[in-house]
Amino acid sequence: MKLYNTLTRKLDDVAPLDGRTVRIYSCGPTVYDHVHIGNLSAYIFADTLRRALKVAGNLETQHAMNYTDVDDKTIRRSHERFPDDDPAAALVKLTDECISIFNEDMVRIGNDASALTFVRATDPKTIWGMQDLITKLHAGGFAYIADDGVYFSIEAYKKAGKTYGQLLELSSANTSEARIQNDEYDKESVHDFALWKTQKDGEPSWDFTLDGHDLKGRPGWHIECSVMSRQILGQPFDIHTGGVDLIFPHHENEIAQSTALEDNPVMATIFAHNEHVLVDGKKMAKSAKNFYTLQDVIAKGFDPLAFRVKMLQSHYRSQVNFTWESLEAAQNLLQNLRAWADLKHQKAAHNAAASAGYKEAIQKVFDAVQDDLDTPSAFVQLAKLVADGETSGVDPDKIQPLLNILDRLFGLSLAERPDIAHEQKDLLAEREAARGSKDWTRSDELRGTLGKQGIGVRDTDGGPVWFRQ
């Protein structure tokens, strides 16, 4: 499988470092609120990448994702929501709630959460690991203690012969005087970033002593991913995913933290980044208030999987402009896919010869997803299968295995769709009888009854074929 690597700026082959299992780490959500559908698109990307490696690439995978459950936003929001609780308890209440909503969203959009190992930044093991790494970085001369916390020294990192700026060319213009002066933190150099922040009033904290200093406080953002990825996957691992906005500084800083003390300059072989979902041509962002949540999508009457289809119909490295109209098109396509899958229940649509192209189609789908996760091309093949099914029917023996594969690859839940109810079958049979005796009034009446139950009927040479509307 080929995947675009931000580190090398080209398509690289995914070849597991240990020769057996592709280890993937995906930056997860900051759990202070509902995530928006732009956030979810990043997880659809990561989920589809893992599925493609497993199903099309026939590789073992191990996939980890974090919950950032302590930062400025989670702390502030937990105060607002639970003002009477002490800071630590309020933080747990808020983040527990947000994590549970997030997990529901993940399932609704078809992501296989069971394939993921989730870790919280505040997990005691993570906290301990972060403190341990900070202690070692400090001992190695890569971290220094300031008034408000512990910082990573990029100068020391560079002096050790390491490259800061592996993912992004950093120009001197980035170090503007204005930014240095506006910076409220007490760091030595603009790019230096906090590994640990000492406690401010009303903030939750963890005990930490470093070099005789009492640094009771909380971790910085970047350090958690360095530690969690190493604890779960080891290091270096194979693929690190995230949105393009995380390229700098987050992933750059992760690399610095993770490689400062190592001989190997690489944290992960491949960094893969997904582009953003836009609304009205602008980046969807909480701060711009131009975002939608999955709850908004559902409230508008859409199936969450229609959003998945919408995302899979475009390439992960292209920006997608989200509009309700385009979501409707995706929902229609989803409905067509479902109608195709439902043909397996219907004798009138069975045709043993229909499977002639299945093998080739699935091969084309596999080829597409293995070519830098080209899901749009894969969906062209799906559309062809659907069109063939409508004209030529489906092979009752071969379609189920095909649906199973497609579900494992795309997560659209096409394989386990149930048959219609016996009562509805009886109505269909009754309508056929009425048609046989040319009782068109009765026939149309029965079609109307089925229509009210969400079942449409089309008459074919082989008999009536129903479809869910």
Added chain:
RNA sequence: GGCGCCUUGGCGGAGUGGUUACGCAGAGGUCUGCAAAACCUUUUACACCGGUUCAAUUCCGGUAGGCGCCUCCA
């Protein structure tokens, strides 16, 4: 200011130096008891200006517009 990306038909969205992507939607028709589906036809697609070429939407240069990162952000 620095770095990078994008601009395709009514909407979305691939792709290619010369031949219909595809999805969704619209119009007309064939078929049908009526429908549906399918099929056929249809609405002069590739931002603009130059250049290279027998030939450019596809390569090169420029112009315009848009977007992203450089600061928390998927």
